Amino acid sequence: MQYLLYLSLVGRLLYGLIREDRGRYDLYFHVLLLAVLRHFFGQLGISLSRWPYLSSRYQIQKKGFSFDAVDLSSNWDDYIILDTLLLSVTVMIPMFGNRYYPPWDWTGLVICALLHMGPAEAIYYWLHRALHGHYLYTRYHSHHHSLFVTEANSGTVHPFLEHLMYASNFAIPLFGTWALGRFSISTLYVYTLTFDTLNAIGHCNVEFVPSWLFDAFPPLKYLIYTPSYHSLHHSQVHTNFCLFMPIYDYWGGTMDKNSDALYRSVRRSDSQERADNVYLTHGMDLLHMMHVTLGIQSFAATPYKGPNWRLWLLYPLALIAMPLLWILGQPFAADKYWIPRTLRGETWLIPRYRFHYSLPVEKVRINALIEQAIVMAEDEGCRVVSLGQLNKEMRLNGSGAAIVVRNPHLKVRIVTGLTLTAAVVINRLPKQTKEVFLVGSSDLIRSVEIYLVRRGVRVLVLTNSPRYFGSTQPKVTKVNQQLIVNVMSFQEGQHCREWILDEYVEGKDLKWAPPGADLHHVCQGSKPLPRTRKDCTYAMYPAMHVPKSMKGLRSCEGGLPRGVISASHAAGVVHSLEKWTHNEVGPIDVERIDTVWAAALKHGFQMAV
Numbered sequence: 001m002q003y004l005l006y007l008s009l010v011g012r013l014l015y016g017l018i019r020e021d022r023g024r025y026d027l028y029f030h031v032l033l034l035a036v037l038r039h040f041f042g043q044l045g046i047s048l049s050r051w052p053y054l055s056s057r058y059q060i061q062k063k064g065f066s067f068d069a070v071d072l073s074s075n076w077d078d079y080i081i082l083d084t085l086l087l088s089v090t091v092m093i094p095m096f097g098n099r100y101y102p103p104w105d106w107t108g109l110v111i112c113a114l115l116h117m118g119p120a121e122a123i124y125y126w127l128h129r130a131l132h133g134h135y136l137y138t139r140y141h142s143h144h145h146s147l148f149v150t151e152a153n154s155g156t157v158h159p160f161l162e163h164l165m166y167a168s169n170f171a172i173p174l175f176g177t178w179a180l181g182r183f184s185i186s187t188l189y190v191y192t193l194t195f196d197t198l199n200a201i202g203h204c205n206v207e208f209v210p211s212w213l214f215d216a217f218p219p220l221k222y223l224i225y226t227p228s229y230h231s232l233h234h235s236q237v238h239t240n241f242c243l244f245m246p247i248y249d250y251w252g253g254t255m256d257k258n259s260d261a262l263y264r265s266v267r268r269s270d271s272q273e274r275a276d277n278v279y280l281t282h283g284m285d286l287l288h289m290m291h292v293t294l295g296i297q298s299f300a301a302t303p304y305k306g307p308n309w310r311l312w313l314l315y316p317l318a319l320i321a322m323p324l325l326w327i328l329g330q331p332f333a334a335d336k337y338w339i340p341r342t343l344r345g346e347t348w349l350i351p352r353y354r355f356h357y358s359l360p361v362e363k364v365r366i367n368a369l370i371e372q373a374i375v376m377a378e379d380e381g382c383r384v385v386s387l388g389q390l391n392k393e394m395r396l397n398g399s400g401a402a403i404v405v406r407n408p409h410l411k412v413r414i415v416t417g418l419t420l421t422a423a424v425v426i427n428r429l430p431k432q433t434k435e436v437f438l439v440g441s442s443d444l445i446r447s448v449e450i451y452l453v454r455r456g457v458r459v460l461v462l463t464n465s466p467r468y469f470g471s472t473q474p475k476v477t478k479v480n481q482q483l484i485v486n487v488m489s490f491q492e493g494q495h496c497r498e499w500i501l502d503e504y505v506e507g508k509d510l511k512w513a514p515p516g517a518d519l520h521h522v523c524q525g526s527k528p529l530p531r532t533r534k535d536c537t538y539a540m541y542p543a544m545h546v547p548k549s550m551k552g553l554r555s556c557e558g559g560l561p562r563g564v565i566s567a568s569h570a571a572g573v574v575h576s577l578e579k580w581t582h583n584e585v586g587p588i589d590v591e592r593i594d595t596v597w598a599a600a601l602k603h604g605f606q607m608a609v
Helices: 001-016 022-050 067-070 079-090 107-131 134-145 162-172 172-179 185-203 211-216 217-223 227-236 247-252 257-269 286-291 313-330 356-359 361-378 399-406 420-428 443-454 470-476 567-578 588-602
Strands: 277-282 332-337 341-351 384-387 414-415 435-439 456-460 483-485 498-503 516-520 537-539 543-545 563-567 607-609
Touching: 001 022, 001 079, 022 079, 079 162, 107 134, 107 162, 107 172, 107 247, 107 384, 134 162, 162 172, 172 185, 185 227, 211 217, 217 498, 227 257, 277 356, 277 361, 277 567, 286 313, 341 361, 341 567, 356 361, 361 384, 361 399, 384 567, 414 567, 420 443, 420 456, 420 516, 420 543, 420 567, 420 588, 435 443, 443 456, 443 470, 443 588, 456 470, 543 567, 563 567, 567 588
Parallel strands: 277 341, 277 384, 384 414, 435 456, 435 498, 456 483, 498 516, 516 537
Antiparallel strands: 332 341, 543 563, 543 607
């Protein structure tokens, strides 16, 4: 809602346009355009610093960015709004707004740079040191330092009064250039965007600055800081206070003695840490891409519940991204996590959306992308690839079996995760369950049915597949076959409290569920069930809480809550931790359901309901 503050500027812009007040109209336009560019480049910095392909090799702090840190950084762009409002007020003052400013002035740019390197940097240095005094630190600046591990936008997370102090200081180069009569439109853009870029670089937690720069010109290390230099300020707190120029720390005696050593050690790290497990999934719909880790930071940290008004505002961007991903996109790493000294995992995305999987013309291309991702993962040293959502559809690749047949040379293990998915569905049922209502004919439904019938549970099955019962009855004894009942309508499940649905069901059919029924929707690839029954419990897609030892999670998997991943995802982690050497593809092995479930619990996973 804070973005509504821009409406006052838009109103001023329109008013100037109507009144043909060309001078102020141009200035308001530039102020608004600058704000848009700052938001864009700020988001670009976040996305790039979160991309494992760019960040893994030269990452500085490896403890990981937490959900709490994401929440703390959710208002990272408030400073842009504040600066924009302050600039708008400045334009309203006749001595500033009633003047013509040229589009470019090289002398003005040099003056602005010198005023920043001198007064602005010096004032900031001493102001920053003052903020680390006990009184100001505990009441203000500790808010910023609660981010021990930083991201590109962490440099703008401050209390309001700090923002005002910084805005006043950083206005010195702009007002000084104006006072000397050399201000231009380019001065406003170049200084502001350069400032934002350097601020993001210092907090991105990736040491990408090449060492040859400092080898060629050693004094440069006193003129411009690096990400590792400022990272030491967040880890050591009482060193490296400068804004962008370490020479002020050198003069003030606050330069950390380990600055060069940390920089060199990170840059010498020439081998990227490889994932043991890769979870291979895909986009849900066009707007879901804004919810992935590389998208909007605060969106990614919340479950995706479908489009809302904030996401609809981003629809033009999503519409542009879709054909680009379709034509040019390759599988890419979107997020990473780890269990210390045990496992490293990554989430990779196939550049396709859910609707692509229903198009026959896309089948060959999607399978090619999946196999390409698997080969890439193997080349990077990965041991297990788990297939998420529709990447393991039976009609697509036989639940992964066709991939193994076409690629017999693969050393990486392929896991569909359907065995653990079935285990979660089964263990969610109350212990006293005597009857369940199953809808669907998938291998998952068949396996759940066989497992339950073997344990004396009566199963009502609603399916249109004539071959379904021929595939299940031979798996159970003749006595247990009597527990399998083929029903023809939803009405026949009206007395059953446990409904397991492997396909989308309309609200008119859900009305037959009895009050208090548990509705288990187990088809991750379909849209969610309509919430038409307030008197029933809607269970989430089969999923598990991650072990407490798992670090680095900073995004939600689809519509699942924080710290919860799909059973298919968890299965890949368990497969890797157990060092199992078989592929889990094709039909579910019912005999292994209990084994996989016990292994998941052993490694700290807990059932999510």
